[in-house]
Amino acid sequence: MDSPLTLPLDALPWLPVAQVSTLGRTIVVAPHADDESLGCGGLLALLRAAGLPVAVILVSDGTMSHPGSQKYPAEARRALREAEFSEALRILGVAADASLLLRLPDGAVPGPGAPGFEQSVQALSAFLTAWGPATLVVPWRRDPHPDHRASSQLVQAALAALDVRPRLLEYLVWAWERAAPADLPQQGEVQGWRLDISAVSTQKQRAIAAHRSQISGLIEDDPTGFQLSEQMLAHFARPYEVYLEAS
Template identity: 35%
Template sequence: MDALTHSDNAKRGAPERRRPSWDEFDTLPELQPDRLVPLHGRAVFIAPHPDDEVLGMGGLMVRLARLQRKLALIAVTDGDASHRNSTVWTADRLRETRPNETREALQRLRAYNVDVTRLRFGDGTVGSSERALQSQIEHLIHADDVVITTWRFDGHPDHEATGRAAAAACVASGAHLVEAPIWAWHDSAPGDTRLPWGRARRLSLDASTHARKRHAIDAFTSQLEDDPSNQQKAVLSDATLTPWLRPFEIYLV
């Protein structure tokens, strides 16, 4: 998840934030991973940036790996635009570092056999290549796959473009689509009518799963450290991480 600037959020009309209360999600139906991805089925995670697959979907990865389901990851970008005007985290360094962070994170999730495909679209410009992205996804997924990706109205341009491309590819291929709000939690709250709550399902994370996800997030060092070269605070600050460290994940089915 590459950060948006303050002006980006302002353009999207983000409301005053309210920190969500966990018990407001208690009434949502529980997602059952073993039913979501049947035996011998495959889950294909599509991440706009390195770390999105863990922040929004890491718990589900853990649960599916335990069930010995086939897992694949399509990495849309290498996340090389997360640190603007930085002399420490240059685009070249990020292109090398962030995919390695993903590999380490998958190991920490104990998702050892994930088939990873890197598409290397431009970070921050996925929308301009949406049709090309859709075409590539169509060639990588099958009719009996379950595709899990970022929500089409997530509030981040790359997330939304990825969600739209994946949705169109699923229609064309017959694959089943599941969407995960990620950035949306920073400008919405439980009950916000912009979210399709009728489609929402809660995946509860037991202590072991939650700990693995937390450990996997810590693999993204490039996003967790302040940048002294441009005074940029960490992209994944303690405040930013709050919605992704809850003991559950929310999916739209």
Template identity: 45%
Template sequence: MRAGDFLREAEALPLVPLNTLVPEGGVLVLAPHPDDESLGCGGLLAALAAAGRPARVVVMSDGAGSHPNSRTHPAPVLRELRRREAVEAMRALGVPPPIFLNLPDGDVPRAETPSGNAVAFENAVEAVIGAAIGLGTIAATIDLDPHKDHEATWAIAKEASRRAGLRLLGYPVWSWRHLYPAMAPIAPVEVPAPPRGMRLDVSAQMAAKRRAVMAHRSQVTRLIEDDPFGFILSPAVLSVLMRPFEVYLEEVA
């Protein structure tokens, strides 16, 4: 089936409360970049915190590639800014500060990449397993997200969950481009099967999620003024990602 149809069906998955999606234990959220955790899982993280259940976040890349032409925010400055934003976002959601793996933005390793990245992939898997101790579930961006760091994060999550015997959930961020071209058009792709999973009702967590997303000021405003072509989350993107539900898939591409 086409990816757009896959996501349209995902929007119709059962709408459930936290205890149905995650009956017990806590969740480790893997974010390819600082802000993906808030955009894709902010409601889940806030719900876990409100319920007194453990929630942790691992940010895979340093996010330093979003404004490559800025003179005021070269990579080292932007890296530190995005770390501070992520810490503030987690405070808004009520969860501990993230664990930062500090992998290069645009180069989160895949197992099948050249041998120079094999060690980095193994190290990332082991770091995720360590961060997941005491938790029952890992949530990571699905392989349908059209960004190599998001795809790599899914590959790392799959391997870590397999080794540690943890449940794995996939969450879409940029996958929604297949259904909502206003986010940025993308060529259609085929996926092997209809979606299986649930939608989490995050209506009660929307205020906290909004505060977390807005904490990533370098990504949602023109804070960095000297790179007019730098990345920014458009209103079209935010309108899709800030709905009162979040999608979590049991099996993805």
């Protein structure tokens, strides 16, 4: 069987930086602490430079990155990941109180029908209603990590309860490394752009570096724990970020 036609991500048209100001009040949804910096760090910095209100929703508790660590048991891992998340947001210019921590189980963010799904949808709906974003930036619906897909499903369910739906943009994280052809955007399914983030690329890299537990040997007593590879990080050192919007 032939592979499905996919959108050529590295050849998408450029979105002028001036268009960022048209996004208005924006919320970014991050399945894990670091996804906000990897996938959207440049956009967040540009939005704040334009003086626009920004909030970030962190979906999971981050505790499964180093499950074998004794030095950092589960509660300490959660606290560490959340501290790194807060530092990254500070670097990107996002206000300290402009976030929501759902603290859902890392590696097991609930999908439709699973325990905790409806309660999480209600929490998301309440935050979206209170914030009234013009734009919502969420993980790509078929990003290969299950927590990313579940986060997308949570958002879709929360949006169904809103009277006014914000503009929805999607970003990729694990699709750069792990996507099967069917996981990638298909021709005609979405429009896509590359956003020039060269003006804030240093700021983005500083935000990524704030997630020390994910890019260094900070948690040294779990040699099988997760760490972002140099190959993976290279995808987020480009002078652009990719955003997709349903056609």
